[in-house]
Amino acid sequence: IHAEMTRLERLNLVGQMAASIGHEIRNPMTAVRGYLQLLGAKPEFQSHRSTFGTLISELDRANAIISEFLSLAKNTSTQRECQNINDILRNLYPLLEADTFTQNKQIVFKAGETPDIPLNAKEISQLVLNLCRNGLEAMEERGTLTIRTYTEDGQVVLSVQDEGTGIPTEYLDKLGTPFFTTKENGTGLGLATCYGIADRHNARLDVESDPNGTTFFVRFPGLATNH
Ligand code: ADP
Ligand code: MG
Numbered sequence: 001i002h003a004e005m006t007r008l009e010r011l012n013l014v015g016q017m018a019a020s021i022g023h024e025i026r027n028p029m030t031a032v033r034g035y036l037q038l039l040g041a042k043p044e045f046q047s048h049r050s051t052f053g054t055l056i057s058e059l060d061r062a063n064a065i066i067s068e069f070l071s072l073a074k075n076t077s078t079q080r081e082c083q084n085i086n087d088i089l090r091n092l093y094p095l096l097e098a099d100t101f102t103q104n105k106q107i108v109f110k111a112g113e114t115p116d117i118p119l120n121a122k123e124i125s126q127l128v129l130n131l132c133r134n135g136l137e138a139m140e141e142r143g144t145l146t147i148r149t150y151t152e153d154g155q156v157v158l159s160v161q162d163e164g165t166g167i168p169t170e171y172l173d174k175l176g177t178p179f180f181t182t183k184e185n186g187t188g189l190g191l192a193t194c195y196g197i198a199d200r201h202n203a204r205l206d207v208e209s210d211p212n213g214t215t216f217f218v219r220f221p222g223l224a225t226n227h
Helices: 007-040 043-075 085-098 121-138 190-200
Strands: 081-083 104-111 117-119 142-152 155-162 204-210 213-220
Touching: 007 043, 043 190, 081 085, 085 104, 085 117, 085 121, 085 142, 085 155, 104 121, 117 121, 121 142, 121 155, 121 190, 121 213, 190 204
Parallel strands: 104 142
Antiparallel strands: 081 117, 142 155, 155 213, 204 213
16 A cells, blocks of 8 residues: 555644754744843944844744744644543633733633534644634724634534624635734744644534624534544
């Protein structure tokens, strides 16, 4: 039998490579950032303050990209265990709320009745976190982010709804393409990670969006079809 790599194996390999490269790149970057901060604070560079600021924030952006890659790497080889999605969400909730602490935004969790299904808690947490961060970022001033779980046609559904500005139709096709971002400090890896996680759970990730907000749906296969 031809030993072709599966999609998952390729993703694993990419993840492992990203992890080692990521760690190696981070160390010199930390050093550069430190020296930039030191230099930028000197009186003779007073007139270049904003340039130093830009350099540092670009370094931080590169660092954020590496972080997302690292979390991708960590999650690829882990196992799924039969459990309730609501338990995962309840554990994650304090972390999500912390994201809204200084803002006029709130997160509401409406837990419906759902059967236990095979889930990787770390990956599902990462997926929800990524969707929620996007939702919060899409709401400029204020708004409510609603997380729901329910059962529909035998499928466990998780939805994350925001009251943001929506996704322009021309961007819908690009969602999940690595590095696609419309944000100045975005990495464009959040949704790519989400699609990967959904894929590994045999789940579908769908989006509905209009100028009043966006809802992402994750539909897990029903128990009868999920082995
Ligand atoms: P990032 O958040 O770093 O930009 P993502 O992969 O998480 O990368 O998202 C990619 C792009 O998809 C975002 O830049 C944004 O344009 C769009 N997007 C994702 N989620 C939402 C949302 N809830 N509302 C509006 N736009 C969104
Ligand atoms: Mg994001």
